[in-house]
Amino acid sequence: MDTDSSGRTTLFDSVDDVVTRLADVGYLASTAVATTVFLADRLGKPLLVEGPAGVGKTELARAVAEATSAGLVRLQCYEGIDEARALYEWNHAKQLLRIQASQGEEWDATRDDVFSEEFLLTRPLLTAIRRTEPTVLLVDETDKADVEVEGLLLEVLGDFQVTVPELGTITASQRPFTLLTSNATRELSEALKRRCLFLHLDFPDAELERRIVASRVPQLPEALAEQLVRIIGVLRGLDLRKAPSVSETIDWARTLVALGLDTLDDDAVRASLGVVLKHRSDMVKASSELRLN
Amino acid sequence: MADTPARGLPAHLVDFVQALRRHHVDVGPGETVDAAAVMAELDLLRREQLREGLAAALLRRSGQRQTFDALFDLWFPLGQGAALGEVALPYAEDGSVDVDALRDLLAQLLADGDTAALTELARAVVDGLGAISVGNGNGSGAGGSGTGKDGAAGTPSGFSSYQALNSVRPETLLARVLADLRSRGEGGEAESPFAEEVARRQTRARIAEFRRMVQSETARRGSEIRGREAAARTGVRRQAEQTDFLSAGADTLADLRRRVAPLGRHLATRLAARRRRAHRGAIDMRRTLRRSMSTGGVPVNLVHRRPRPGRPELVLLCDVSGSVAGFSHFTMMLVQALREQFSRIRIFCFVDGCVEVTDLFTPGADLGDVLTEVHSRPGLVAWSGHSDYGRAFDRFAERWPDAVTDRTSLLVLGDARTNHQDPALGVLSGVVARARHAHWLNPEPEKQWGTGDSAAREYGRIMPMHECRTAAQLAGVVGGLLPV
Numbered sequence: 001m002d003t004d005s006s007g008r009t010t011l012f013d014s015v016d017d018v019v020t021r022l023a024d025v026g027y028l029a030s031t032a033v034a035t036t037v038f039l040a041d042r043l044g045k046p047l048l049v050e051g052p053a054g055v056g057k058t059e060l061a062r063a064v065a066e067a068t069s070a071g072l073v074r075l076q077c078y079e080g081i082d083e084a085r086a087l088y089e090w091n092h093a094k095q096l097l098r099i100q101a102s103q104g105e106e107w108d109a110t111r112d113d114v115f116s117e118e119f120l121l122t123r124p125l126l127t128a129i130r131r132t133e134p135t136v137l138l139v140d141e142t143d144k145a146d147v148e149v150e151g152l153l154l155e156v157l158g159d160f161q162v163t164v165p166e167l168g169t170i171t172a173s174q175r176p177f178t179l180l181t182s183n184a185t186r187e188l189s190e191a192l193k194r195r196c197l198f199l200h201l202d203f204p205d206a207e208l209e210r211r212i213v214a215s216r217v218p219q220l221p222e223a224l225a226e227q228l229v230r231i232i233g234v235l236r237g238l239d240l241r242k243a244p245s246v247s248e249t250i251d252w253a254r255t256l257v258a259l260g261l262d263t264l265d266d267d268a269v270r271a272s273l274g275v276v277l278k279h280r281s282d283m284v285k286a287s288s289e290l291r292l293n
Numbered sequence: 294m295a296d297t298p299a300r301g302l303p304a305h306l307v308d309f310v311q312a313l314r315r316h317h318v319d320v321g322p323g324e325t326v327d328a329a330a331v332m333a334e335l336d337l338l339r340r341e342q343l344r345e346g347l348a349a350a351l352l353r354r355s356g357q358r359q360t361f362d363a364l365f366d367l368w369f370p371l372g373q374g375a376a377l378g379e380v381a382l383p384y385a386e387d388g389s390v391d392v393d394a395l396r397d398l399l400a401q402l403l404a405d406g407d408t409a410a411l412t413e414l415a416r417a418v419v420d421g422l423g424a425i426s427v428g429n430g431n432g433s434g435a436g437g438s439g440t441g442k443d444g445a446a447g448t449p450s451g452f453s454s455y456q457a458l459n460s461v462r463p464e465t466l467l468a469r470v471l472a473d474l475r476s477r478g479e480g481g482e483a484e485s486p487f488a489e490e491v492a493r494r495q496t497r498a499r500i501a502e503f504r505r506m507v508q509s510e511t512a513r514r515g516s517e518i519r520g521r522e523a524a525a526r527t528g529v530r531r532q533a534e535q536t537d538f539l540s541a542g543a544d545t546l547a548d549l550r551r552r553v554a555p556l557g558r559h560l561a562t563r564l565a566a567r568r569r570r571a572h573r574g575a576i577d578m579r580r581t582l583r584r585s586m587s588t589g590g591v592p593v594n595l596v597h598r599r600p601r602p603g604r605p606e607l608v609l610l611c612d613v614s615g616s617v618a619g620f621s622h623f624t625m626m627l628v629q630a631l632r633e634q635f636s637r638i639r640i641f642c643f644v645d646g647c648v649e650v651t652d653l654f655t656p657g658a659d660l661g662d663v664l665t666e667v668h669s670r671p672g673l674v675a676w677s678g679h680s681d682y683g684r685a686f687d688r689f690a691e692r693w694p695d696a697v698t699d700r701t702s703l704l705v706l707g708d709a710r711t712n713h714q715d716p717a718l719g720v721l722s723g724v725v726a727r728a729r730h731a732h733w734l735n736p737e738p739e740k741q742w743g744t745g746d747s748a749a750r751e752y753g754r755i756m757p758m759h760e761c762r763t764a765a766q767l768a769g770v771v772g773g774l775l776p777v
């Protein structure tokens with residue numbers, strides 16, 4: 001860890017440093033990934049990573065945390081998530097018990113007591129702000145949350161400061177490295193995007209994908225890995241309902257190893273293609289267009 | 294950067310940002326400031342890092358990337374002049390380019406899939422074969438340090454990718470590359486039709502990639518002569534989301550599709566979210582307790598969350614006639630996205646007849662197939678096969694009188710070109726009067742509405758009509774349509 005000119009601690013020395021250290025923890029970063037991670041840290045801005053499922057968005061956050069020995073705090077978004085799940089919530093049940101147990105006490109005293117640390121349930125956003133150790137905050141699948149939650153994120157990610165009316169304002173002692181992911185099922189608001197650096201993470205090029213396979217499934221012979229990546233590339237060009245992602249490439253490689261296959265002939269492809277293509281219509285389309293029948 | 298003018302980096306960056314804006318990438322002042330900060334943090338000689346860093350600061354959507362890359366190549370060019378690498382053109386005895394040897398070399402690099410070498414070859418090809426009408430003057434003024442084999446040749450007056458590619462004809466190398474790959478016998482797979490097909494498609498993709506390399510190199514060289522502004526005007530493709538649905542070429546189609554799919558899902562998730570949220574009439578514990586503070590902590594007034602509105606229903610009426618062929622494919626994508634989220638949606642297609650096609654949109658159905666099926670449905674074409682909105686609306690109102698109720702949002706998609714037939718305004722008014730909301734999406738530019746056989750103005754008086762020519766406009770309309 002280092003400090004920049006303004007005395008803020010920074011995580012990486014250079015873009016190349018990002019590449020090396022992420023590789024050390026098993027994440028093979030493209031130039032785009034390494035550059036944006038470096039800049040997000042240097043400029044102190046959240047990084048919004050958008051892209052199809054399974055290209056390594058979540059994994060990137062994990063890798064940055066591991067590479068920098070930071071704790072990973074994850075906010076998994078879903079439809080209907082609200083402030084109580086994302087930021088904090090009072091433990092109502094416990095508060096009610098406390099109120100009942102305090103019959104006869106002054107109300108003011110009870111109230112102060114009931115709204116104290118003991119009854120506070122911190123959720124990921126508040127957790128990340130209060131941590132004193134190095135932290136990577138991952139807001140995963142942001143597009144699944146309702147638009148109102150974006151307002152909350154905007155507030156929190158702006159100055160990493162939260163006001164709990166009963167407790168006062170809590171400010172982060174150090175800004176967590178923040179990564180938001182989105183599958184682009186909807187456009188996030190312009191305001192939120194403007195707060196962030198933007199990275200569109202797409203399928204890796206063939207060379208990088210071969211290296212990912214080699215590092216994740218080292219048992220797979222090199223020639224086979226190359227062939228597999230080539231077929232995956234062609235499948236991605238087919239306009240399928242769900243194009244195979246890096247996770248499918250890895251699953252396929254693992255399957256071949258598990259089946260003990262050492263060549264990828266037509267029978268092997270037929271037998272294992274279900275690992276790669278998840279929809280029946282895609283299977284039908286790929287088989288007919290690639291003359292696998 | 295080699296090509297930074299004397300006014301310095303900040304001015305150059307502002308120039309670049311303005312070029313992006315001219316190409317409909319709206320970059321705000323905040324983004325420009327971020328971009329300047331990015332330039333301060335990066336090693337400017339590492340061009341790909343600079344490219345990614347600027348993209349991260351300036352772009353907000355993936356659809357803008359192609360435009361960005363093309364402009365980046367002009368504003369932050371690789372170098373000046375030929376900027377040749379290690380891969381050189383083969384020359385014949387007489388000093389002319391040996392085209393046969395060149396094609397051999399290209400075939401070999403395509404078979405190897407050596408991207409770096411192909412890039413260098415593309416540069417050499419443009420330099421050696423793309424220069425047009427070798428002039429005599431010192432026309433460029435910007436050039437200077439061209440490293441090409443100048444000697445006999447003077448300064449070219451321009452570069453043409455057509456000319457360069459026309460002598461190399463990379464497409465015609467397909468069979469050769471495939472034969473080469475086969476003879477390398479990559480694992481005995483060479484025989485199977487599947488292996489052939491994979492190799493063919495991969496090779497085609499590489500050839501297309503090489504063509505793109507030649508084109509962008511041509512733009513770079515051309516910009517040195519004509520100025521980058523001129524090169525940007527003619528050489529940079531429009532973004533997918535700004536492309537007209539009706540005139541989308543094959544190359545932008547795939548792009549557009551990528552852009553429309555999330556939009557469909559966007560519409561669907563927003564509608565779905567509204568619907569589901571409406572079901573949540575539960576007690577709001579936090580607000581109940583806060584409120585209970587006034588009654589000494591006894592929760593007297595239960596605070597409920599929002600009440601539920603009625604369940605929305607959607608009816609889609611889609612023109613699938615020839616005049617909107619480009620549009621209807623995107624209609625289908627939108628419809629599919631909605632279909633997957635809603636049980637209460639009914640889909641009708643029309644030309645001069647009208648058919649219900651709700652059943653065709655099964656989850657995972659291939660949209661190309663669906664469109665084919667739609668067109669083979671008996672009843673879609675009742676008469677001439679040219680659109681007749683009046684007849685189609687008549688048929689719809691008569692055959693499915695209960696489809697539209699006071700809970701229904703009605704969406705009509707079409708160009709309102711009636712082939713001079715009776716538009717049946719009364720019939721449509723009747724349907725619209727029953728609906729809860731009604732909107733019309735028209736893929737034609739608004740200034741053409743009402744011209745020729747367009748009944749857009751008349752229909753527009755019955756229900757709001759929105760120009761919807763591009764994915765960007767569609768996004769705007771989708772935003773404005775809600776809540777359904």
Ligand SMILES: Nc1ncnc2c1ncn2[C@@H]1O[C@H](COP(=O)(O)OP(=O)(O)OP(=O)(O)O)[C@@H](O)[C@H]1O
Nearest residue numbers: 026027028052053054055056057058059212246247
């Ligand atoms: N560059 C990479 N280096 C190493 N492994 C990678 C890389 N990219 C992806 N992977 C692997 O691909 C798999 C999918 O990654 P991950 O779960 O992070 O995808 P995701 O983009 O978050 O997908 P989703 O949108 O479905 O959440 C993981 O097993 C991950 O390890």
Ligand SMILES: [Mg+2]
Nearest residue numbers: 057058059140
């Ligand atoms: Mg993920």
